[in-house]
Amino acid sequence: MTVHARRLASVPRRGPIDTWRAICDLVCTGGDARAELDAIAGVAAALMAEEYTRDEPIVVTGTGPQVRIYTLHGDQAIEADTSEELPLSHDPTAGSWVLSLPCGADDLADARAAVAGAAHVEVRALGQDVGEATASTVTTTSASTRRPVIDLAALEQS
Secondary structure (H helix, E strand, C coil), X not given: CCEEEEEEECCCCCCHHHHHHHHHXXXXXXXXXXXXXXHCHHHHHHHHHCCHHHHCCEEEECCCCEEEEEEECCHHHHHCCHHHCCCCXXXXXXXXXXXXEEECHHHHHHHHHHCCCXXXXXXXXXXXXXXXXXXXXXXXXXXXXXXXXXXXXXXXXX
């Protein structure tokens, strides 16, 4: 699998909301994907403020190579050259996609509840593989057709 990684300056150079906007600008060109990501800005910013994204990436899996975004904090953020925050050569949200946010155990239940309405967003525990975070996901077969896929094995383990 091809992977594109980016490191974006965050607190104190950018506030968490501004960091999230920069990430959204990086991974999508607009439309429904941008609206969905804008809707979860508060929880995404809170997770970045807790620095969960310093060591574990925000991962976007979709069209083209997987995108992993880490945030820089403290002195690293201050010293970062933002001109190195290069745009992607593709829009990973142009088609079927999932954005996965890392989260600590103390905040996991609240973060998952906060993004429950975002069909393409999951919150995973620190150290958890992308894609294992939720018991159900949505796959998009066309731009206007969505069908839920329920992992019954994961539900039975609950």
